[in-house]
Amino acid sequence: MDDATPVDLGAQLDAIYRAEAGRVLATLIGLLGNFDVAEDAMHDAFRAAAERWPKEGIPRHPRAWLVSTARFKAIDGFRRQAKLEAAQARVAETLHGAPALPENDGDVPDERLRLIFTCCHPALPAESRAALTLRELCGLTTEEIAHAFLTTAPTIAQRIVRAKAKIREERIPYQTPSAEELPERLGAVLAVVYLLFNEGYASSSGPTLVRADLSAEAIRLGRMLLERLPEPEVMGLLALMLLQESRRAARVDAAGELVLLEDQDRTQWDREAIREGTGLVERALATRRFGAYTLQAAIAAVHAEARSAADTDWAQICALYAALLEVQPSPVVELNRAVAIAMRSGPAAGLAVIDALLARGELANYHWAHVARADLCRRLGRSEGARESYEKALGLAPGEAERRFLARRLRELG
DSSP, rough: OOOOOOOOOOHHHHHHHHHHHHHHHHHHHHHOOOHHHHHHHHHHHHHHHHHHHHOOOSSHHHHHHHHHHHHHHHHHHHHHOOHHHHHHHHHHHHHHSSSOOOOTTOOOOHHHHHHHHHOOOOOOOOHHHHHHHHTTOOOOHHHHHHHTTTTHHHHHHHHHHHHHHHHHHHHHHOOOOOEEEEEHHHHHHHHHHHHHHHHHHOOOOSSSSOOHHHHHEEEEEHHHHHHHHOOHHHHHHHHHHHHHTTTTSSSSSSTBBBGGGGGGGGGGGGGGHHHHEEEHHHHHHHTTTOHHHHHHHHHHHHHHHHHHSTOOOOHHHHHHHHHHHHHHHHHHHHHHHHHHHHHHHHHHHHHHHHHHHHHHHHTTTTTHHHHHHHHHHHTOOOOHHHHHHHHHHHHHOHHHHHHHHHHHHHHOOO
């Protein structure tokens, strides 16, 4: 057991929750066979930890302790409530047939990838798969997931409830699909892994911009997928995550404030991650069977090769965005292409595209669209237009780091 003061222990418990809750929950779902029971048991275990660890200290292997405690609390709950015969049989199986918990955390059988595939089962509605996975596996709030999908929290909550009910009613198995079944689920799984990475790369809530634990977990899952299914888009997604993660050290300054791509100190970029990511992009492109993730990774590779924003091959990036729009039409991709057009052809050209895009209304509540417009107005010397757009973005930005950045930009306008 580790000794810690009450204040330190509270911070450590919070850190353990953020880092381990997803794995604990995934393991419990495998043991108990029910999303809701597993989630309740996990929270019971964390409450027990908050009560016992101040007296006993933090266990050497917190995750194993939490899984063990949660499992037995669930079993006690089954007994107290005198569940139906099927549930009682499940209890007996859990008591006598469950795999032994590990003595250390180093070689825990990975349940998280299995949970992703369960949540992405084709029997579930497409719009519910990612929402369920991000909620149950990654512990994101409905508000955070709603922001990722550009929708509302009640909508996300309804999707999650319906997905859980479908899993229960259809008796969807908690298992990794066979090799023959993998391609059918791959698209949904890749989408979930990338959403997980994005929440770590640019956290939608909280005081910090990045959550390294989430982005690292997404990359780990990407590597596992590539081992099992070395398809071009799996390569492309892993490449994209590695290339974006390579900039992490330069994305915030010493005070934790956001630094935009054009202002980053590129000597801080992780060259090993860039080499690995670029190699994967080249492999994926060589197959000529690539899709949206590979094209996005190719764009990130062009940025990684440039010594500065001014030295970037913006014409190539514009061409890659045009290709991406054919594969994956999206207003966000159009926005990114507009920014590239501004860098290639001047801010007025980019601003015209962004204004037309905003007029359609699809990105009215997307704060980065207003940030991009504000920046181009600022470059053109249109201070009032820049101020108006920065204020809109500030009112929409969900993260504290982004709001601080926008407030600073407003102060700079005077």
